[in-house]
Structure formats: structure tokens, C-alpha cells
Amino acid sequence: SQTIHQWPATLVQPVGSPLSLECTVEGTSNPNLYWYRQAAGRGLQLLFYSVGIGQISSEVPQNLSASRPQDRQFILSSKKLLLSDSGFYLCAWRGGPGVLTFGAGSRLTVL
Amino acid sequence: SQQGEEDPQALSIQEGENATMNCSYKTSINNLQWYRQNSGRGLVHLILIRSNEREKHSGRLRVTLDTSKKSSSLLITASRAADTASYFCATDAGTGRRALTFGSGTRLQVQP
Numbered sequence: 001s002q003t004i005h006q007w008p009a010t011l012v013q014p015v016g017s018p019l020s021l022e023c024t025v026e027g028t029s030n031p032n033l034y035w036y037r038q039a040a041g042r043g044l045q046l047l048f049y050s051v052g053i054g055q056i057s058s059e060v061p062q063n064l065s066a067s068r069p070q071d072r073q074f075i076l077s078s079k080k081l082l083l084s085d086s087g088f089y090l091c092a093w094r095g096g097p098g099v100l101t102f103g104a105g106s107r108l109t110v111l
Numbered sequence: 112s113q114q115g116e117e118d119p120q121a122l123s124i125q126e127g128e129n130a131t132m133n134c135s136y137k138t139s140i141n142n143l144q145w146y147r148q149n150s151g152r153g154l155v156h157l158i159l160i161r162s163n164e165r166e167k168h169s170g171r172l173r174v175t176l177d178t179s180k181k182s183s184s185l186l187i188t189a190s191r192a193a194d195t196a197s198y199f200c201a202t203d204a205g206t207g208r209r210a211l212t213f214g215s216g217t218r219l220q221v222q223p
Contacts, residue, residue, distance in 0.1 A: 006153075034210060042216075044213040049209070049210050092154075098144075099159060100154070100201075103153050104152060104153045
């Protein structure tokens with residue numbers, strides 16, 4: 001069966017520090033992968049999606065970047081965090097009928 | 112941008128009552144999906160309804176879709192305290208990016 005792992009679960013970072021969130025998927029090949037961000041009490045905003053290795057599409061201009069170095073690995077990064085980068089980051093992969101399976105999320109607090 | 116907007120934003124009911132949440136969207140869709148999110152956790156898929164379907168059932172869940180009004184509703188019957196969560200609708204426009212667009216969610220509180 002397919003599983004999705006996301007880490008770290010929680011992190012607190014100072015403004016201006018770098019960020020790396022990692023997501024890996026098991027049990028499937030060539031998945032479509034997604035990074036969403038959720039502000040407190042709000043809906044999900046699509047940040048990036050990827051249909052294959054090295055293929056990244058950005059939905060919103062921002063301080064973040066994404067990379068897909070391996071088929072089942074998706075990384076969200078920043079060189080210098082801003083206060084506005086705080087939020088709950090969710091990785092997801094898309095199954096056959098178009099259903100998303102989400103990771104447990106990474107809660108980022110930038111101080 | 113938010114494609115789906117849920118209504119109400121928050122709902123509090125007693126165990127055993129039915130809970131109805133509504134979702135409106137703006138563009139044509141391939142399908143519409145409902146997800147549930149427990150506090151501080153990832154989202155879990157509940158049910159998918161295709162654009163050519165009008166109603167779908169899954170256990171205590173009933174979803175309707177009205178493409179002419181660009182709206183959907185999620186009904187949870189005989190609610191339980193364990194149904195307490197946020198519920199989101201998400202639309203699949205069937206475009207190349209193959210991404211879902213989520214609404215802002217309805218926070219459901221079921222009082223025991």
C-alpha cells in the first residue's frame with residue numbers, strides 16, 4: 001500500500017534562517033506530488049506541484065522553492081525565512097482517480 | 112485563489128443530529144471532493160463526486176452536486192463526537208496542473 005512521510009513534524013526557526021521540509025512516498029512510482037500551505041484556521045493554498053523528477057511548477061510567487069531530486073522525494077526549501085512563512089505545510093500525492101493523500105504535515109513557526 | 116467556499120464557517124451540533132455543510136465554486140469542474148481534517152493533522156479524503164453525478168452516499172455521508180448552481184453539500188447523518196473536525200471541499204478542474212483547489216473549510220463541533 002502507498003504511504004507518505006513528511007518531516008519534521010514541528011519546527012521553530014528564526015527569521016532569516018534556511019528551511020528544508022522533506023516528503024517521501026512509498027508504494028507508487030512517478031506520482032504527482034504537491035506542497036500546500038495552510039494558515040491558521042484557513043483553507044489550503046497550493047504552493048508547488050511536480051509531475052516528475054526535476055519538474056516543478058510554482059503556483060504562487062514567494063520566498064520558497066521546491067525540488068524533486070528523486071521520483072518519490074519532494075523537498076520544500078527557503079534560503080531565508082520570513083515571518084509570513086509561518087504555517088502548516090502539507091505534502092500530498094495524487095492517486096489514480098484524482099484523490100489526494102496527505103502527509104501528517106509540518107508546522108513551521110518563524111520567530 | 113480559493114475556488115470553493117464553505118458555508119457555514121463553523122457549526123456546533125449535538126450528537127445524533129445531522130450536520131450539513133455547503134460548498135460553492137466558481138469554475139467548471141471534473142469532480143468535487145470532500146476532505147476531513149482533525150486538528151493539527153493532514154487531510155483525509157472522504158468522498159468524490161463526478162460532474163455528471165448528482166448525489167453520492169458513503170456510510171453516514173451524503174454528497175450532492177448541482178453543477179448549474181456550482182454548489183455541493185455534505186450531509187453527515189447521526190453525528191458522533193468523533194466527527195468533530197474541519198471539513199473541506201476541493202474541486203478538480205481537470206486542467207494540466209492536476210491540482211485540487213480547496214475551500215476555506217467548515218469547523219464542525221459535535222457535542223456529546
